[in-house]
Amino acid sequence: MALTSDTTTSDTPLARKFSSLKSIARVPILDQETPYHTLKNLEIFLTGKESGRLWVKRDDLSAHELGGNKARKLEYLLAQAKKENASELITFGMWGSNHALATAMAAHKLQLPLTLHLGPQPPTPNVKKKLLAMHALGAKLVFHGGQLSLGLSIAQSFLRSLWSKKIFYIPPGGSNALSTLGYVNAFLELQEQLQGKVLPQRIFLPMGTAGTSAGLLLGSCLGGVQDQVQIISVGISHSPLSNGKSVLALARKTYNFIRKNLSPEERARLPQCDLKKNFTYLKEYSAPGYGAAHPAVYEAMDLLHDQEGLILDTTYSGKAFLAMKETVEKEAKRAEEIPSTLFWLTYNSHPLDQIIREFPWKNPEKPYLDLPESFHFIFE
Ligand SMILES: Cc1ncc(COP(=O)(O)O)c(C=O)c1O
DSSP, rough: OOOOOOOBOOOSSSHHHGGGGSSSBOOOOOOOOOOOOHHHHHHHHSSSOOSOEEEEEEEEGGGGGOOSSSSHHHHHHHHHHHTTSSSSSEEEEETTTTHHHHHHHHHHTOOOOOOEEEOOOOOOOOHHHHHHHHHHHHHHEEEEESSHHHHHHHHHHHHHHOOTEEEEOOGGHHHHHHHHHHHHHHHHHHHHTTTTOOSSSEEEEESSSSSSHHHHHHHHHHHTTTTEEEEEEESOOOOBSSSSSHHHHHHHHHHHHHHHHHOOOOHHHHOOOOOTTTTTEEOOTTOOOTTTOOOOHHHHHHHHHHHHHHOOTTTTHHHHHHHHHHHHHHHHHHHHOOEEEEEEOOOOOOOOOOHHHSSSSSSTTTTGGOGGGHHHHHHO
């Protein structure tokens, strides 16, 4: 992982378009532009022929063990924390939150104390591993047994961060207008990589706290290609707080944030964005709820693994991939030519075993005994 404690000015696709945005600092976390490639075997399996119309963008490879979609967001958030001279980070998620884990990795590298408020979800083996890894990375874990208690701690922590500049509040999922710049860049990165080639006609991705989707949507407008690329966000925990409107609201907020940071000359050439235009939100894949999945999700994940060697998670990427698979299958059945389709792989599948193995647990047979007592029942 390329994470250093230096902040840099932003040499990003967005800052190359609007140089006033160079002053928005990032902590370098991303290793590289993430690769994209065709999913040849999958396309043959689903459609019976190969026409180079199924693609993947490999954000699983964004930053070694910290990869996945959080790396692009944390670059901006942690630079802001450093700028504010914060001495403690605080953030939120479910017990097996990828965001909480990625923040723990980044905070560990930067040697910044981190408190994680964690709420309930089905305790799978993967959830247990993540909890152990978060502890091994030095994060302070705070248990919440219900949504209400987690929600209250989010509100309370936000207020505390307003009162004390030493506490840096990172919103759930790391999604706000600042961090969404990471996914505006991600879209523009894809556009730069595809120079001269046709863009995918649609992009499927999972949507939780909206930052990833909002960034891609806004990126497609700022890149001048919103008419050409449909962003299809697959809701994984549909609720009044997480839905298609959340994506549009955050994309607008990010647009205004960008606008505010531009020089008058650059502001004059910022395109108008009708963000609703080529955006689709699918809510029907969110059942049975956060952290739980129907057998069809597992089957779709196995298919992608068998055909292409790619690993997904059940909470987010598995549901989005199922949506893409079923859409393509229906089109192929109707003997239609499928639109060129890109799956944005947001999940970091890097194994956590080494982090867990190397930690000096008091009782290596039952490492969870080192976690606060309220978490123990999850392991017993
Ligand atoms: C693997 C994965 N994909 C997608 C998402 C959703 O991203 P967002 O919260 O930006 O909508 C998350 C969020 O935690 C995630 O962990």
